[in-house]
Amino acid sequence: MGQAKLAFEHVTKVYVATRGARPAVAVQDFSLEVPENSFQCLLGPSGCGKSTLLNMAAGFVSPTSGAILVDGQPIGGAGADRGVVFQEYALFPWYTVLENVELGPRARGVPTAPRRELAEHYLGMVGLLDHRHKYPKELSGGMKQRVAIARTLANDPAIMLMDEPFGALDAQTREALQDQLLEIWETTRKTVLFVTHSIQEAVVLSDAIALLEAHPGRLVDVIHNHLPRPRERTAAQVVELEKHIYGRRYVSDAAHALG
Amino acid sequence: MATASRTLDAPTGMAGTSSDELAALELERGRLSLKPFSLLAVILFWQALALLNGAIHFYNPKLFPAPADIALAGWALAEKGDLQRHLAASVGRVAIGFAISAPIAILLGVMVAKMRLFETIVDPLVEALRPIPTLALLPIIILWFGIGETSKVFFIAYSCFFVIFTTTVLGVRNVDPVLVRAAQSLGLSRLRVYRHVIFPSALPDVLVGLRLGLSVGFFVIVAAEFIAADTGLGYLINYSRTWFQVDNMMLGAVVIGALGITSNYLLVALERHLFRWRVTSR
Numbered sequence: 001m002g003q004a005k006l007a008f009e010h011v012t013k014v015y016v017a018t019r020g021a022r023p024a025v026a027v028q029d030f031s032l033e034v035p036e037n038s039f040q041c042l043l044g045p046s047g048c049g050k051s052t053l054l055n056m057a058a059g060f061v062s063p064t065s066g067a068i069l070v071d072g073q074p075i076g077g078a079g080a081d082r083g084v085v086f087q088e089y090a091l092f093p094w095y096t097v098l099e100n101v102e103l104g105p106r107a108r109g110v111p112t113a114p115r116r117e118l119a120e121h122y123l124g125m126v127g128l129l130d131h132r133h134k135y136p137k138e139l140s141g142g143m144k145q146r147v148a149i150a151r152t153l154a155n156d157p158a159i160m161l162m163d164e165p166f167g168a169l170d171a172q173t174r175e176a177l178q179d180q181l182l183e184i185w186e187t188t189r190k191t192v193l194f195v196t197h198s199i200q201e202a203v204v205l206s207d208a209i210a211l212l213e214a215h216p217g218r219l220v221d222v223i224h225n226h227l228p229r230p231r232e233r234t235a236a237q238v239v240e241l242e243k244h245i246y247g248r249r250y251v252s253d254a255a256h257a258l259g
Numbered sequence: 260m261a262t263a264s265r266t267l268d269a270p271t272g273m274a275g276t277s278s279d280e281l282a283a284l285e286l287e288r289g290r291l292s293l294k295p296f297s298l299l300a301v302i303l304f305w306q307a308l309a310l311l312n313g314a315i316h317f318y319n320p321k322l323f324p325a326p327a328d329i330a331l332a333g334w335a336l337a338e339k340g341d342l343q344r345h346l347a348a349s350v351g352r353v354a355i356g357f358a359i360s361a362p363i364a365i366l367l368g369v370m371v372a373k374m375r376l377f378e379t380i381v382d383p384l385v386e387a388l389r390p391i392p393t394l395a396l397l398p399i400i401i402l403w404f405g406i407g408e409t410s411k412v413f414f415i416a417y418s419c420f421f422v423i424f425t426t427t428v429l430g431v432r433n434v435d436p437v438l439v440r441a442a443q444s445l446g447l448s449r450l451r452v453y454r455h456v457i458f459p460s461a462l463p464d465v466l467v468g469l470r471l472g473l474s475v476g477f478f479v480i481v482a483a484e485f486i487a488a489d490t491g492l493g494y495l496i497n498y499s500r501t502w503f504q505v506d507n508m509m510l511g512a513v514v515i516g517a518l519g520i521t522s523n524y525l526l527v528a529l530e531r532h533l534f535r536w537r538v539t540s541r
Contacts, residue, residue, distance in 0.1 A: 058440070059444075078443035079444070080445060080446025084440065084441065088437050090435075090438055090441035092438060092441075093536050094460070095536075103442075103455060104447075107446055107448070107451050135535070155446065
């Protein structure tokens with residue numbers, strides 16, 4: 001296996017607030033290795049710095065200290081090697097679905113015909129080929145997020161960073177999209193870092209779960225998840241692992257409160 | 260899978276939106292068909308009043324000419340070619356002043372919104388000048404640039420500037436930062452982020468600024484032509500005052516109003532065409 005695809009090395013992020021307020025430690029001494037082709041979750045309550053970690057991996061925010069490495073090389077800002085899927089979908093409302101998905105390849109200089117083919121391929125993969133000429137405002141939340149996933153895939157990033165992508169969706173749509181994401185992941189095998197606060201989502205999706213705590217945000221444990229896929233949400237083993245994680249969280253929170 | 264994807268694909272609240280849109284359309288249609296009637300009714304009433312005044316004299320028709328008299332005055336002026344000449348002069352000044360002002364205001368607006376240095380230098384200057392009614396500066400501008408075309412064009416350009424500049428700054432500042440991040444992580448260069456995200460996002464605001472700027476132009480041109488001009492609709496109005504031709508004065512005002520409505524209507528139509536992607540709002 002060797003080198004990790006994506007690695008956090010002793011990453012600390014301190015937000016220096018405006019005058020008067022105390023500086024806030026969002027993330028403290030966080031280290032994690034995400035192996036190539038694996039699906040890893042960052043799981044934790046709000047305030048644990050999981051989104052900050054993802055934004056740092058994307059290159060939107062730089063760490064106060066420590067380093068973030070892709071293939072052993074420190075990253076320098078945002079780049080097409082790390083595709084990001086946002087909770088807010090972040091589709092360009094002035095472009096049609098097709099134009100949104102084509103934008104990455106277009107900026108890379110891919111000629112019209114092949115980039116159209118590419119975009120249509122990935123729109124087909126998320127089941128939205130028929131909607132390609134619509135504008136984002138005409139789509140539901142679930143459809144928008146599928147377009148965003150197609151847009152990221154069409155740019156062929158080595159790593160996919162997903163920031164609570166299904167957090168704003170209703171439960172039924174969320175589960176359908178989780179299943180669809182896993183199907184896509186099985187065929188594309190991107191390295192995925194997926195931020196969530198849902199234990200079930202983390203258990204159903206990932207190979208490994210980095211469990212975080214808040215105030216300050218820090219890593220508690222990495223839980224490896226070898227359950228065979230597809231994972232039934234009601235299967236005994238799945239529920240068992242959820243309980244285990246829930247218990248870990250409860251115990252460490254209690255210890256933290258007492259300590 | 261088929262049924263699952265169908266429920267997934269149904270946009271939420273689609274039935275609600277379409278019926279809402281229908282209702283809005285119908286309302287709009289209703290308003291469009293009623294608006295001219297209201298105007299027509301007032302004109303007819305005015306004309307009837309004038310006819311009545313012809314029978315039993317109760318006001319001076321010289322001071323308050325009837326719509327028909329104004330139309331006749333317009334016809335007479337148009338036959339001599341005077342109306343066209345004055346109209347062309349005013350429209351030309353506004354067009355040139357606006358054409359000079361808009362690119363400068365937009366460029367400066369983008370730079371102030373995106374660059375700290377420009378914000379520090381330009382913003383306080385604009386904020387200091389903005390509260391001064393541009394009309395207050397007109398006599399000074401005439402002293403500087405003389406009574407030729409330059410002073411009027413400069414005056415229009417200066418007057419249009421503020422609203423276009425302000426809306427541009429606002430539009431660029433209001434760009435959703437998540438969209439910029441999305442573009443960056445798709446690998447777009449700085450220049451491409453401007454082209455694909457910042458400009459299209461700010462364009463609706465900029466176009467509102469252009470529309471307001473143009474109406475400011477038509478607003479102030481009249482005053483400039485009162486003071487220093489020998490052509491233009493403002494000149495026509497002021498000149499007619501000297502000769503007590505109230506019908507010509509009113510004609511000038513009506514034509515200026517019609518110009519404002521027309522230019523506004525054209526730009527609104529352009530906005531509708533350009534921004535079909537936008538959520539319909541009013």
